[in-house]
Amino acid sequence: MSIQISCPHCGKRPIEEFTYGEIPRVPDHITDPDARNVDRVFMYTNPAGVQTERWFHLYGCRRWLTVRRDTRDNQMSE
Numbered sequence: 215m216s217i218q219i220s221c222p223h224c225g226k227r228p229i230e231e232f233t234y235g236e237i238p239r240v241p242d243h244i245t246d247p248d249a250r251n252v253d254r255v256f257m258y259t260n261p262a263g264v265q266t267e268r269w270f271h272l273y274g275c276r277r278w279l280t281v282r283r284d285t286r287d288n289q290m291s292e
């Protein structure tokens with residue numbers, strides 16, 4: 215059974231219907247705007263634990279939702 219994501223508009227749906235987007239956190243000591251943009255786009259933190267993510271329901275309502283996911287076991291909460 216695949217991982218299910220609870221969409222507030224469509225209910226529980228299989229993860230294959232969504233695309234993933236991590237909400238990046240750029241360190242405050244990086245002040246150059248170009249360097250901040252590079253960090254924001256390419257430098258994923260990939261922590262071992264709970265992180266906040268944005269998922270797009272591509273094959274459903276086509277809306278964004280925010281999910282808290284534990285990367286160790288993929289348990290999700292809203």
Ligand SMILES: [Zn+2]
Binds near residue numbers: 221224271276
């Ligand atoms: Zn949806």
